[in-house]
Amino acid sequence: MARPDINRLLDKFDSKYTLVIAAAKRARQVNDYFNAIKRHDLVRVRPPQIEAISGKPLSISLEEIAQGKVTYERFVEGIK
Numbered sequence: 271m272a273r274p275d276i277n278r279l280l281d282k283f284d285s286k287y288t289l290v291i292a293a294a295k296r297a298r299q300v301n302d303y304f305n306a307i308k309r310h311d312l313v314r315v316r317p318p319q320i321e322a323i324s325g326k327p328l329s330i331s332l333e334e335i336a337q338g339k340v341t342y343e344r345f346v347e348g349i350k
Contacts, residue, residue, distance in 0.1 A: 274336035282335060283342070289335070292342050296331035 283289040299316055304327070306315045318330050319339040334340045 274332060279332065279335055292340065293328060293331045293335060296334060296340050297327040300327040300330050
């Protein structure tokens, strides 16, 4: 069973696709943070916003989404 619950995550987004994209983008940022620590270069990297049980970037990003630490704003070009 996945933690956090997928239904709880889907309540925060309008589609599964949007959830996957948001989680993947945040997981890349978290991964970049861990790589920056190894390089001793923490100039422009946003650290994880939670203490996660698993140190995996995707697990961290999903937990951040579940806790409301990560939000998104839909941008639609050409619509006024």
